Amino acid sequence: MLSVTDLHARYGRIPILNGICLEVAAGEFVGVLGHNGMGKTTLLKTLMGFVPAERGRILFDGVDVTHEPPYVRARRGLGYVPQGREIFPGLSVRDNLRMGFVGRGAEERIDGILQTFPRLVPLLNRRGGALSGGEQQLLAIARCLAGNPKLILFDEPTEGIQPSIIEELVGVLQRLHQTQALTIVLVEQNLEFIAELAKRVLLIQKGTILRELQPRELRQARVLSEFVGVDRA
Numbered sequence: 001m002l003s004v005t006d007l008h009a010r011y012g013r014i015p016i017l018n019g020i021c022l023e024v025a026a027g028e029f030v031g032v033l034g035h036n037g038m039g040k041t042t043l044l045k046t047l048m049g050f051v052p053a054e055r056g057r058i059l060f061d062g063v064d065v066t067h068e069p070p071y072v073r074a075r076r077g078l079g080y081v082p083q084g085r086e087i088f089p090g091l092s093v094r095d096n097l098r099m100g101f102v103g104r105g106a107e108e109r110i111d112g113i114l115q116t117f118p119r120l121v122p123l124l125n126r127r128g129g130a131l132s133g134g135e136q137q138l139l140a141i142a143r144c145l146a147g148n149p150k151l152i153l154f155d156e157p158t159e160g161i162q163p164s165i166i167e168e169l170v171g172v173l174q175r176l177h178q179t180q181a182l183t184i185v186l187v188e189q190n191l192e193f194i195a196e197l198a199k200r201v202l203l204i205q206k207g208t209i210l211r212e213l214q215p216r217e218l219r220q221a222r223v224l225s226e227f228v229g230v231d232r233a
């Protein structure tokens with residue numbers, strides 16, 4: 001479904017992505033793990049088209065999207081839940097959801113999506129900015145679903161979120177993957193979260209994919225200190 005070859009990107013003169021290659025099959029749940037500044041967000045922004053690819057190729061669903069603008073990629077079914085959530089703080093929860101829609105039938109579809117997010121139902125008329133971090137994260141995911149994606153790119157959904165909602169997020173992502181057959185790419189620094197969800201994990205370091213691991217390998221001390229920057233006794 002997603003095939004990335006030799007992807008390069010830079011900010012000004014500073015190279016950030018240095019030849020990323022990755023393959024994601026339809027229905028897969030793939031994690032990308034790496035610590036701060038390794039290029040995780042830049043990778044997702046380049047996949048979406050918010051950062052131009054300097055070199056390399058991005059195939060989505062068999063189509064070369066490398067030079068397409070973000071809205072065209074979104075229409076093709078590439079969904080994105082950005083780091084920091086980026087909901088509209090001044091709009092109501094319901095209007096935030098409406099912003100995610102492409103085409104007609106918004107109200108019925110909102111009702112359908114809300115079944116996966118019962119926590120948002122009593123909040124529909126509240127301003128997005130008045131929600132907790134966790135609730136905003138759920139809203140950002142729900143809004144992304146409104147665009148009817150086939151594959152969703154998640155950028156650190158657990159960042160700054162209280163543990164009780166992290167558990168709920170695990171459930172939401174599992175349901176999207178299993179019952180709605182969504183393909184998921186999850187970028188994280190949260191090892192436990194990624195180990196619980198992803199079926200395989202790519203380690204990113206300095207803008208390249210260093211190696212691939214099975215989730216159970218993530219907890220090995222050597223892997224932790226070498227690739228994730230976590231030291232555990």
Ligand SMILES: Nc1ncnc2c1ncn2[C@@H]1O[C@H](COP(=O)(O)OP(=O)(O)O)[C@@H](O)[C@H]1O
Nearest residue numbers: 011014016034035036037038039040041042043
């Ligand atoms: N808009 C930007 N302009 C210049 N440099 C940036 C910009 N965004 C990120 N960077 C730099 O690019 C590198 C990779 O950042 P990023 O992709 O956000 O990493 P991660 O998401 O893994 O923390 C970092 O060194 C960061 O400081």
Ligand SMILES: [Mg+2]
Nearest residue numbers: 040041042083
């Ligand atoms: Mg980031």
